[in-house]
Structures are given as structure tokens and as C-alpha cells.
Amino acid sequence: MQLTAHTDYSLRLLIYMAVRTDNEPATVQDVALHYGISAHHVAKVARTLVQLGYLTSHRGRGGGLELTRAPSEINIGEVVRQTENLRLLECFGPNSSCPIEPGCTLKSVLGEALQAFIDVLDRYVLADVVENRQELRGLLAKQAAS
Template structure:
């Protein structure tokens, strides 16, 4: 299974915020620069994470984004569920035009595999993913 760029960037932003030495807000553009990715896309990701309640956004001088809760309370499986569409095939959504949809065992097998994938992620929190914070900070240029 391949995650969308939106989910990838969501997880990257959360990791970046979790490994910071301080809890001061950080500019979204700075995070994007550290990862070498589009600031525009990272801004959209930040907006999504604000709406989902994972991060806070602060305006004005010294503004930016920061975690809205402790990393131990952020479940990776939940983040992936909320940022992914999980429409693996056309038949996973409403209005399937596939003639074998009602009897398709492939759809069932893929659905089970998808659920198993996310269930594994349910076992992890952001705190666990970012437990090697010093190493991650060094790789990100000392956040």
C-alpha cells in the first residue's frame, strides 16, 4: 500500500514537532525546507492537522505551528485513517461500475489487508515513532 503525499507530509510534520528541543511554534516553511519539500503542500498539511486537532496554529510575530497534545496521545493509525482516502480501487467507493463487485473476493481480500495495515499502525504513538529524537534532530539540522 502506498500512502498519499498528504499523509506522508502529515507524519513528517508531526515527527518534526515531536522532536523539537522546545515547544515554541515553528514556521511551516522552515519544516518544509528541512525536509526539502514544497512549503505550499506543507501549509495544506498543517491546515488539515489543525482541523483534526493535532496541532495548533499561531498567527503573528513568533507564530507558527506546535503540537496540540503530547506525542504519547497521538496515535499513528488514527492520523493515517484521517488523512488517507483508502479507496484502493474504484469499487471501494460508492457507485462502483464493476460487474463482479457483488461477488468479488479480491475486494474482500484487499479490504482485509488494508485493515491489517492500519491495525499495525494503531500500535504506535508519535512518542514511540520519535523516540530517537536526538538522531532525528541531527538529521534535520538540529531542530
């Protein structure tokens, strides 16, 4: 399974926020610089994370983004479920036009695989994936400097 860039950037933005040492809000431009990605994409992801309640956004001078919860309270599986379309096939939706759906067992096999994927993600919180904060900070600083 491949996650969309939106989910990827959502997780990256949360990681960035969790490893920061600065008490000031982070800006979209800071995040984009440190990851080497488009500020436009980061802004779209930030809007999503604000709407979902993971971040707050402050406008104006001294404004920026802040986590609304501790990293130990942000479940990775929950973030993926909220940012990703997990409908693997047309038959996972309400309007399937597949003629073999009533007798097809592929849907249940893929559903089981998807559930296993989500179950693994549900075992982790943001704090788990940033235990190596120092290393991550160094890597992000190196990217920003290049």
C-alpha cells in the same frame, strides 16, 4: 500500498513537532527547510492537521505551529485514516459499476489486507516513532544546513 505525499508530509510534520527542543512555535518555513520540501505543501498539510486537531496555529509575530496533544496521545493509524483515501478500488465506494462485484472475492481479500495494515499502524503512537529524537534532530539539522 503507497501513501500520498499529503499523508507522508503530515507524518513528517508531526515528527518534526515532536522532536523539537525549542519552546517557540515552529514555522512552516522551518519545517520546509529542515525537510527540503515546498513550504506551500507544508502549509497545506499544516492546515489539515490544524483542522483535525493535531496542531494549533498562531498568526502574527512569534506565531507558528504547536502540537495540541502529547506525542504519546497521537495514534499513527488514526492520522493515516484521517489524511489518506483508503478506498483501494472503486468497489470500496458506494457507487461501484463493476459488473462482477456481487460475486467477486477480491474486495474482501483487499479489505482484509487493508485492515491488517491499519491494525499495525494502530499499535503505534507518535512517541514510538520519535524514540530516537537526538538522531532525528541531527538529521534534520544536517538537511537544513545543506
